[in-house]
Amino acid sequence: MHSSALFLIEFGAVILGLGLLGRLAGRFQFSPIPLYLLAGLAFGEGGLLPLGASEEFVAIGAEIGVILLLLMLGLEYTASDLVSNLKTQYPAGLVDAALNALPGAVMALLLGWGPVAAVVLAGVTWISSSGVIAKVLGDLGRLGNRETPVILSILVLEDLAMAVYLPIITALLAGVSLAAGSITLAIALGVAGLVLFLAVRYGRLISRFVSSDDPEKLLLVVLGLTLLVAGIAQQLQVSAAVGAFLVGIALSGEVAEGAHNLLSPLRDLFAAVFFVFFGLHTDPASIPPVLLPALALAAVTACTKVATGYWAAKRAGISVKGRWRAGGTLVARGEFSIVIAGLAVTAGIEPELGPLATAYVLILVILGPLTARYTQPLAMRLTGRHKPAEPPALADVSEEPREAVEAVDQHGGH
Numbered sequence: 001m002h003s004s005a006l007f008l009i010e011f012g013a014v015i016l017g018l019g020l021l022g023r024l025a026g027r028f029q030f031s032p033i034p035l036y037l038l039a040g041l042a043f044g045e046g047g048l049l050p051l052g053a054s055e056e057f058v059a060i061g062a063e064i065g066v067i068l069l070l071l072m073l074g075l076e077y078t079a080s081d082l083v084s085n086l087k088t089q090y091p092a093g094l095v096d097a098a099l100n101a102l103p104g105a106v107m108a109l110l111l112g113w114g115p116v117a118a119v120v121l122a123g124v125t126w127i128s129s130s131g132v133i134a135k136v137l138g139d140l141g142r143l144g145n146r147e148t149p150v151i152l153s154i155l156v157l158e159d160l161a162m163a164v165y166l167p168i169i170t171a172l173l174a175g176v177s178l179a180a181g182s183i184t185l186a187i188a189l190g191v192a193g194l195v196l197f198l199a200v201r202y203g204r205l206i207s208r209f210v211s212s213d214d215p216e217k218l219l220l221v222v223l224g225l226t227l228l229v230a231g232i233a234q235q236l237q238v239s240a241a242v243g244a245f246l247v248g249i250a251l252s253g254e255v256a257e258g259a260h261n262l263l264s265p266l267r268d269l270f271a272a273v274f275f276v277f278f279g280l281h282t283d284p285a286s287i288p289p290v291l292l293p294a295l296a297l298a299a300v301t302a303c304t305k306v307a308t309g310y311w312a313a314k315r316a317g318i319s320v321k322g323r324w325r326a327g328g329t330l331v332a333r334g335e336f337s338i339v340i341a342g343l344a345v346t347a348g349i350e351p352e353l354g355p356l357a358t359a360y361v362l363i364l365v366i367l368g369p370l371t372a373r374y375t376q377p378l379a380m381r382l383t384g385r386h387k388p389a390e391p392p393a394l395a396d397v398s399e400e401p402r403e404a405v406e407a408v409d410q411h412g413g414h
Helices: 002-027 033-043 055-075 081-109 115-126 128-139 148-173 177-209 214-234 238-250 251-280 286-313 320-329 335-347 353-382 401-410
Strands: none
Touching: 002 033, 002 055, 002 251, 002 401, 033 251, 033 353, 055 148, 055 214, 055 238, 055 251, 055 335, 081 115, 081 148, 081 286, 115 128, 115 148, 115 238, 115 335, 115 353, 128 148, 128 353, 148 238, 148 286, 148 335, 177 238, 177 251, 214 251, 214 401, 238 251, 251 335, 251 353, 286 320, 286 353, 320 353
């Protein structure tokens, strides 16, 4: 009875604290992710007030948080959208991967962490935070700008790459042989391809099977199906997160929209728990020794993201100002960088990787909104182009802002 009461007190205090931190972040119009991470640091080992009774439940909640993040991500896209993006925007995705994954891999090797940690840190520095970026675009009133679809395309390609990348690092962290790892990757790609084929060909039938006018039944069926598929995927060494992502892709139309509305509060709750859980397993005393590498990595990858956005926007025929805005907007890292680092922390491959990833994400999740706002005017000032050659309304705003607005509003998670 005493332990049950202690659990309720601890867990209730954590949830209440997260709610208050979220309100504080909303008041100052920035992402709550750094506050959640700091809360985890405060309540973890070496923190101000370590948790005891509720840590096991928080661990389960964190795993559900990752699954829901990927499910909601899958719900944002139809299979045909994904195929279309792959065909038209894959060069931007390749440039994005090359410029932003390489610095992380090089840093891990320079620190002497080995090839597996290099692959993990490459993913941490590669993936931008779609959640933070979508919020920043809304806050800055850029939802109708011509560069916005370019930004979204890069984020979509990163999400797609996760479906291949996660099984690779899952196999590497499990220490399986090259042959076993190849089999795991082949299974993952085969399953992903099969799901995309079924979603394109039979998406309506799948959605009709899941569909229900009763919100309670729809919630239970979608959530139960997601957890079931995620569990099976994890049993096959594919990754529970990838399984959840594929379930989201398979659902479309009104079912996807209804599931999105029902699951959004659950995703926000468990995603917040996930960030706290990651912080719980990071000793605050371990951050200062890796702060300098984290700052260096943040500076380099902020520049490479700006270069990525600039190149992709130039390729799409966007004006110079729009190119700089696209690059500055992509700088923020967040939830999926932590997801990737969390897998490595759980596997215990390198003690300093978790603290470095925490410091890195804290830096860029704060810096990202600033670069989104100030990269373009600063670049114009430095290049002596503060007087635009053409009216902003013609050069920078899409003729079809509504589509861009809808795309960003639907793009919730990364």
